[in-house]
Amino acid sequence: MSTASQADPVLVLEGVSASYGPYRALFDVSFSVPAGAVVALVGANGAGKSTVARVASGLVPASAGRVLLRGHDVTRRRAFEIARMGLAHVTEGRSVFGSLTVEENLTLAFRRALGHGGVADALARAYEVFPRLGERRGQLAGTLSGGEQRMLALSRVLVLRQDVLVVDELSLGLAPVVVDEVYEALGTVRSGGTALVLIEQHVNRAFTIADGVVVLHKGRVAYDGDVAGAAARLDELVLGGPPAAAP
Numbered sequence: 001m002s003t004a005s006q007a008d009p010v011l012v013l014e015g016v017s018a019s020y021g022p023y024r025a026l027f028d029v030s031f032s033v034p035a036g037a038v039v040a041l042v043g044a045n046g047a048g049k050s051t052v053a054r055v056a057s058g059l060v061p062a063s064a065g066r067v068l069l070r071g072h073d074v075t076r077r078r079a080f081e082i083a084r085m086g087l088a089h090v091t092e093g094r095s096v097f098g099s100l101t102v103e104e105n106l107t108l109a110f111r112r113a114l115g116h117g118g119v120a121d122a123l124a125r126a127y128e129v130f131p132r133l134g135e136r137r138g139q140l141a142g143t144l145s146g147g148e149q150r151m152l153a154l155s156r157v158l159v160l161r162q163d164v165l166v167v168d169e170l171s172l173g174l175a176p177v178v179v180d181e182v183y184e185a186l187g188t189v190r191s192g193g194t195a196l197v198l199i200e201q202h203v204n205r206a207f208t209i210a211d212g213v214v215v216l217h218k219g220r221v222a223y224d225g226d227v228a229g230a231a232a233r234l235d236e237l238v239l240g241g242p243p244a245a246a247p
């Protein structure tokens with residue numbers, strides 16, 4: 001865990017570019033996430049939000065620029081190393097093992113991250129945050145509802161007390177009451193001192209807990225500043241804003 005003060009950034013992207021083959025998805029993306037803060041990362045479909053998450057967590061290499069985690073350059077690190085260094089990434093979609101039970105999914109994740117001795121406590125914490133998962137601990141994850149699968153994906157990482165948690169479209173397709181549960185869980189994560197990067201279609205929802213907002217437009221940062229400033233110009237920023245002047 002970080003010993004840095006709250007003002008120190010826990011995650012920094014510096015001039016990051018990234019491509020998928022010939023397709024350039026990110027252009028010179030820079031922003032930072034203060035320790036313990038919540039940053040909402042928003043933008044139109046295809047703007048590059050998930051790519052930012054993948055570069056930060058080591059799933060996609062940066063072709064230029066640097067990623068710093070608690071001041072350490074992790075640009076060339078592999079995903080599992082970055083995870084061990086304190087960054088967790090809940091990817092888009094239902095990233096659970098469908099043929100394993102809820103409890104087997106959790107046990108696998110917790111054993112890997114915490115060792116055998118940490119599993120029981122972590123399971124208890126996960127079921128405390130998401131009682132519904134406790135009720136369904138013996139059910140195959142593939143037969144959970146969409147919302148329950150997202151909860152499972154989130155609970156695998158949220159009890160690990162990471163420095164940064166990157167969550168990609170966590171509430172996509174979820175019923176409003178389930179979104180409430182998810183946001184309650186995110187609030188718990190945050191109050192444990194974990195910084196959040198929230199990629200979210202429900203922009204207004206994300207803004208309720210965000211300390212800052214980064215708007216991406218066609219792979220570039222169109223805005224990096226406070227919530228009020230982003231909210232006031234959101235349509236312009238998301239749909240075709242000019243590349244960021246200083247906020």
Ligand SMILES: Nc1ncnc2c1ncn2[C@@H]1O[C@H](COP(=O)(O)OP(=O)(O)OP(=O)(O)O)[C@@H](O)[C@H]1O
Pocket residue numbers: 020023025043044045046047048049050051052
């Ligand atoms: N594996 C890939 N191969 C080729 N192009 C990709 C790949 N993944 C993403 N892209 C392209 O990169 C661009 C950015 O994609 P990305 O997934 O980062 O967008 P996004 O902002 O997360 O969008 P959404 O809101 O739809 O999830 C898009 O144009 C997309 O088509």
Ligand SMILES: [Mg+2]
Pocket residue numbers: 049050051092168
């Ligand atoms: Mg995406």
